[in-house]
Amino acid sequence: MHPVRKQRLYLVLFLVFFSTAAVGLVAYALRGNINLFYPPVEVAEGLAPVGQTIRVGGMVVDGSVQRSSDSLEVRFEVTDYEAVVPVVYTGILPDLFGEGQGAVASGKLDENGVLQAAEVLAKHDENYMPPEVAEALEASKARMAGQAAKQEYAQ
Amino acid sequence: MWSLFHKFGSPPWLYRLSGSILRWLLPITVIALVVGAVWGVLFTPPDFRQGNSYRIIYIHVPAAVVALAGYYVMAIAGAVSLIWRMKMADVAMRACAPIGAALTFVALVTGSIWGKPTWGTWWVWDARITSMLILFFLYLGVIALYEAYENKELAAKACAVLSLVGTVNIPIIYKSVDWWYSLHQPASIKFTGDTTIDPSMLYPLLFMIISFYALFTCALLLNMRAEILQREQRTAWVRRLAGSGERD
Numbered sequence: 470m471h472p473v474r475k476q477r478l479y480l481v482l483f484l485v486f487f488s489t490a491a492v493g494l495v496a497y498a499l500r501g502n503i504n505l506f507y508p509p510v511e512v513a514e515g516l517a518p519v520g521q522t523i524r525v526g527g528m529v530v531d532g533s534v535q536r537s538s539d540s541l542e543v544r545f546e547v548t549d550y551e552a553v554v555p556v557v558y559t560g561i562l563p564d565l566f567g568e569g570q571g572a573v574a575s576g577k578l579d580e581n582g583v584l585q586a587a588e589v590l591a592k593h594d595e596n597y598m599p600p601e602v603a604e605a606l607e608a609s610k611a612r613m614a615g616q617a618a619k620q621e622y623a624q
Numbered sequence: 625m626w627s628l629f630h631k632f633g634s635p636p637w638l639y640r641l642s643g644s645i646l647r648w649l650l651p652i653t654v655i656a657l658v659v660g661a662v663w664g665v666l667f668t669p670p671d672f673r674q675g676n677s678y679r680i681i682y683i684h685v686p687a688a689v690v691a692l693a694g695y696y697v698m699a700i701a702g703a704v705s706l707i708w709r710m711k712m713a714d715v716a717m718r719a720c721a722p723i724g725a726a727l728t729f730v731a732l733v734t735g736s737i738w739g740k741p742t743w744g745t746w747w748v749w750d751a752r753i754t755s756m757l758i759l760f761f762l763y764l765g766v767i768a769l770y771e772a773y774e775n776k777e778l779a780a781k782a783c784a785v786l787s788l789v790g791t792v793n794i795p796i797i798y799k800s801v802d803w804w805y806s807l808h809q810p811a812s813i814k815f816t817g818d819t820t821i822d823p824s825m826l827y828p829l830l831f832m833i834i835s836f837y838a839l840f841t842c843a844l845l846l847n848m849r850a851e852i853l854q855r856e857q858r859t860a861w862v863r864r865l866a867g868s869g870e871r872d
Contacts, residue, residue, distance in 0.1 A: 474707050474708060477706055477707040478707050480706070481703045481706055481707060481788060484785065484788050484789065485788050485789075485791060485792075488788075488789040488792050489791075489792040492792045492793075492796070493792075496796065500803075500804070503751050503803075503804045504751075504804045504805040504806075505748065505749070505750040505751070505804070505805050505806050505807055506805050506807075507805075508805065526805060526807075562744070563741075563742070563743060563744025564741060564742070564744075565673060565674065565742050565743075565744075566744075570673075573807055588744075588745075589744070590743045590744045590745055590748065590807060591742065591743055591744055592743065592807055592809070593673060593674065593742055593743075593809055594809050594810075594820075595809040595810045595811060595812040595820050595821075596812070596820045596821070597671050597674075597678060597681075597812060597820070597821040597822060597825050598671070598672055598821075598822040598825070599669030599670065599671070599672065599822055599824060599825075600669070600670065600671075600672045601669070602672070602822055603672030603673075604672075
């Protein structure tokens with residue numbers, strides 16, 4: 470390769486390498502701020518500020534959703550399987566919101582550690598399948614669970 | 625090998641080559657896009673959770689994938705332009721920018737339309753969406769920077785540097801959903817590990833991704849041909865072309 474072109478090639482590599490390093494360091498320094506939400510365990514450890522608007526995300530605990538009979542108020546709990554944060558929200562929930570599904574609630578933590586949510590978003594995962602396949606999976610899971618229970622009973 | 629590389633530097637040769645490629649690639653692309661869209665919208669099962677709203681994936685994901693890949697095409701053309709001072713590389717780099725911007729815009733808009741019925745919001749400042757918006761501004765920045773210079777050689781140099789610096793954004797977009805907590809779900813099609821999308825939905829998606837790559841190639845060649853003609857308008861071969869009414 471011509472020496473001048475070789476020099477330009479090094480310049481290009483230098484440019485790409487150092488801009489990547491610079492942006493990488495910035496992203497590393499800001500890593501906490503780039504997260505969209507706090508997982509419940511960080512709320513439990515007191516890392517999330519009280520009285521400021523924050524987002525908390527996790528799975529909605531099975532059986533935790535309680536709807537008020539005379540208003541749009543909903544109470545539920547989100548978990549990352551390490552800690553649990555109770556949430557109170559008044560309003561219409563997205564269609565995909567449900568127990569055992571992901572959700573991100575934004576609002577302020579009160580003194581009791583309850584998140585007074587102003588907005589609740591549903592978070593869906595990367596699994597896509599037809600309903601029949603989902604049913605078949607559920608059925609086989611239930612069968613496996615049944616067999617496990619039977620084996621336990623036999624012992 | 626090198627002689628082929630030098631041939632790419634020749635405007636009339638590139639013009640003729642792109643003409644003969646487009647003659648068959650363009651109709652195939654149009655057919656493939658129609659077939660893929662019909663396949664995805666009418667002949668796939670609904671999703672077990674999202675119902676029919678997931679079908680926008682057949683536009684959203686291909687547009688986003690090719691928007692990211694197109695950035696690398698632009699940056700590599702920029703590097704070739706910087707190192708070898710090849711005019712046709714400048715043309716390719718400049719031709720990528722509006723296509724990439726359009727694809728990024730499509731990905732952002734379809735994502736927004738998808739987000740409303742599933743997440744419950746049109747827009748959220750999570751890492752994936754924000755870095756995708758930065759990609760959109762990078763593409764627009766390359767267009768604006770190129771147009772800001774009277775001297776096209778200086779313009780190409782500045783744009784090449786900008787597009788090379790911007791490459792850092794591409795792995796950030798790709799890995800954003802794994803590195804940070806985001807509302808956007810992680811990738812369903814993985815280079816390593818199991819794909820988490822049912823085959824009946826995956827095949828039309830892969831088909832659409834390939835069709836979008838073909839669409840990008842067609843748009844790139846068409847853009848480059850227009851730019852070549854404009855740059856070479858005073859040369860004998862373009863005059864002959866214009867005079868004879870020949871189309872290739």
